[in-house]
Amino acid sequence: MENQTAEVLVLGGGPGGYTAAFRAADLGQRVVLVDREPALGGVCLNVGCIPSKALLHAAKVIAETKEMSENGITFGTPAIDLDKLRAWKEGVVRRLTGGLAGLAKQRKVTTIRGYGRFTSPHQLQVELAEGGTTTVGFEQAIIAAGSEALTLPFIPAADPRVIDSTGALELSEIPGRLLVIGGGIIGLEMATVYHELGAKITVVELLDQLIPGTDKDLISPLAKRITRAYENIYVKTKVTGVQAGPEGLTVSFDGPQAPATDTFDRILVAVGRSPNGKLIGAEQAGVAVDDRGFIAVSKQMRTNVEHIFAIGDIVGQPMLAHKAMHEGKVAAEVIAGKNSFFDARAIPSVAYTDPEVAWAGVTENEARAAGVTYGKGVFPWAASGRSLTLGRSEGLTKVLFDADSGRIIGCGITGPNAGDLIAEAVLAIEMGADAADIALSIHPHPTLSETVALAAEAFEGTITDLYLPRK
C-alpha cells in the first residue's frame, strides 16, 4: 500500500473514532481512519454493546414466555439452536458495520485496516492486516484507540474455558455452571444471557454490592431478582486462585458467604477494562500517557501535544460509547476551527440486566459525598399501571433536585426499559428543568415514561397516584 497523508488521522474505528472521522470529513477535512479490526465499529458494534443486546433480547423472550405460564399462556421448553442464534446476532452486527463502511465511503474517508503506532508527532506506522506496513503522515490526529478487558494474573488465560466478554458473546457453548467474576454491568449482562440459555450462574463481586458505586435502592430490585434466580451471588468476596482440571475449573474464594472452593465449567472474567494508551507508540508522538494507560485531555479533547486529540475510553471513565461519540464530535469540530467543548452535564449509564438499571447526573451517593443538599422524588412502579401490565412491579424511578435552584440534578431508574426512559432525565438536566417543568409536561398514559413525571410530582407534592403523608 502506498504511504498516505491526511489532514486528520483517526486511530481507532469504534463509536468515538468513526464519529470523529465522519464529523471531520463533513467539516471538509481529508480523513484517514486506521482500525485493526476487519469491520468498523470497534468493541461496541463487533464484540460489545450490539451483540450483547441481541443476545439479551433473546434472553428476554425466554424469560417472558416463562413468566407468562403463571398468567395462562404456557410455552414448551425452548429449543435453543446456538448456531442459528449466533448467526442472527452476527447478522445484526454485520448489517450495522456494513452500514458504517458505506457511510465512510460516502464521506470519502480512507479506511486502513491494521495496527497503528505513532513513530513521530506527524507520522503513524500501520502494520497492515493484509501484510506489510504503510505510513500515514498527518497534520492533526485523534486517538480513539479504546480499551481492552482486564485480565487477572492468577487465572490460566490460555484455558479455553476462561473467557472475557468477547468470548462470552461468541456463544460457543452453554456451560453447566458459569462463574462470573465481577458484578459490574458487563458481568451481569452476560449472566442474564447465559442464565436464560440454561447455565447455572454464580456471580462474585469484590465490593459490597452489585454494580458498585450505584445507589443501593436502584440495585436492590435487581439484586433481589437474581439472588432468587441464580445459583449464588457472593459480594465482598475475592477470587484467590483458579485451578484448571479435567473436571472443571476449581476456584478458591475468600468472602463471608462463599465456600472455600467450588468447581465451574466456565469462568467469565469481567473485572473492568484497561485503556490502550501504552499500546500505540504515543511516546513517539510526545503524547503523555499515565501509568494506567490513560491520556489526559482538555475539555476540547486536546492532549499535551497541540495537534493531537484523544477521545473515548482512552481518556478516562466512564468508558461508554455515547460519551466517546460526543467527544469525537468535539475533537473533530475543534480541528475544523470550531470552538467546541465537551461540557455535558450528565452522561447516562445503563445496565441492560433484567430489570434494567439506568442513571444519569448526580447519584445520591455522590450528592451525599459532595455535601450537596438535594430533594428527592421517588415513584415505585408497583403503582404504575403500565409496569403491572408487563407483569412487573419491582421497579422505581427516583429524581434528585438541587435544594437551592430546584433544578433536576440526577435521576435513577430501575425496571424494564429503564435505559430508554433515562434519556428524558438527561434532556431535563441539560435544559435545567425543575420538578414543575417535568411534572407539568404531559406524559402519555399508560407508559413507563409516566414514572418520571410522577416522581417529579412526588417531589412537588402534587401526586395523586400515590398517597404520601404531608412533609
Place this chain on the structure above:
Amino acid sequence: MAAATEVSVPDLGDFAEVPVIEIHVAAGDVVSAEDPLVTLESDKASMDIPSPAAGTVRELRVKVGDLVSRGSAILLLDTGGADVEPPPLTDQQEPPSQDAADPVAAAREPAARSASAAAVPAPADGPPVTAVEAGSPDGFEGAHAGPGVRRLARELGLDLSALSGTGPKGRITKEDVIAGVRGPAAPPAGAGAGVAAGGGIPEVPAQDFSKFGPVEVRPLTRIQRLSGPALHRSWLNVPHVTHDDEADITGLDAYRTELDAAAKTEGYRVTLLAFLMKASVSALREFPKFNSSLTPEKDALIYKSYYHLGIAVDTPEGLVVPVIRDVDRKGITELSRELGAVSARAREGKLDLADLQGACFTISSLGGIGGTGFTPIVNAPEVAILGVVRSKMTPVWDGSAFVPRLMLPVSLSYDHRVIDGALAARFARYLCHLLGDVRRLVL
C-alpha cells in the same frame, strides 16, 4: 510549497516581552534546520531560537533590543519547497525531513499550523493541558442554558456566566445570547475570568455585626486613614519575602548600658535603636542594592548615595515613620538625642511633612514590647525593612559549653524584584556580625 515562511518565537516556557540580545543571521544567509537564528534573554537564562527548517533568510523582522513574546515574528525564511517542521514540542520529535518528495512531509505544510492555531481562539500555552483553553468559556457551570445555547454562546465568544436570561425562570435563550453579543454591554470572551483573576480585588462583603451583639463605630484617626492605603499599596505591589536571623548583642548591650547610665544624667537615653541605625548604614554601604529603588518603568534601579533611615514609631494616633537624615554622619550620642526628640514630636502629633520624607531604609523595633519575630511590610519605594523584637538571654554553644548570650532576633523583609534570597541572607548576616562586636561599628 515554495515561498517564504514566517518564523516566530515558539513556546519555550513562561516568558513574555524578553529582549533579543543577539542575531546570528542576516538576510540572504542560508541556514540549516536547528541553526540558531537569534538569542533571547529571559530573567532566568538566555536561549537560542533554532531555525525550524533549512532555507534562506529573506528578511529579518527583529533587531537587537526588541522585546518579543511567543508568536512574535523573527524573520521570513525562504524554504524553497522544503517542508517546515513546526517548532519542536517535545524531545522525542524527529529531526525534520529534508525530502520534499516524501509524501509524509507534504502533510506538514505550515498551513496546518495556522489551521490548528485558528482552532484555538485563546492564546494556547502549549503542554499544560489546563492552560490550553484558559480564558475560553468552557462549561459555563451554573449558567441556566441548554446545550444548544451554550454552543451558540461559544461560537459567538460570549461568556454565559455574565449573562442573565429572559426565558422562563431566568433561562438564557438564543435571543439573549444574540442580544448579548450585539449589545453595548457585551463583554469580550473570557472577560469575566480576566476581571476575577487580575485587576479588581473582590471586596470583603459588608456585614451587620449588630446582629450578633452590641457594637460601636469609631472613625479611623487621620494617621490611620493615611497609612492604611500606603500599607495596602506596598503589600499588593511588592513581592515580599522575610528573612530571619539573630545577633549576639551581649557585648553591645553592656556598652549601651554604660552609655545610657551616663546619658540619663544629661536627660536623654541611649537605646539599641541607635546602634541598629549605625549597623544598618554600614550594611547599606556594603550592599548598595538595599539602598536603591526601582524606576517607575521597573527596568532599572536608582542607587542612592545618602543614608536617611525611617524609624517606625508607635503613637496614640497610629503608626508614623519619621526620618532621621544622614545617619552615616552622626554618632551614637547625636542619634540618641535626635531619636528622643523626634519620637516625642511624633507622639505629640507635631511632625512636619519633611520629617516623614526621604527615607532609604526603615527600621521597625518592637523590642520594647516583646515578640519573637514578625514580617514587616516594606515601605515602598524602599526595597527593604528591618524588624527587630525583644532580645533574649539564650544558652549558646560556644564549642565546649553552653554560655548565656543576649540574642536579638531580626526579621528582614525585602522586595524580591530587587533583592534575592542569598543577598538578603548576606545582608542580615553582615548586620548581625556588626552588632556582635560593637567595635566593628566604628571601622
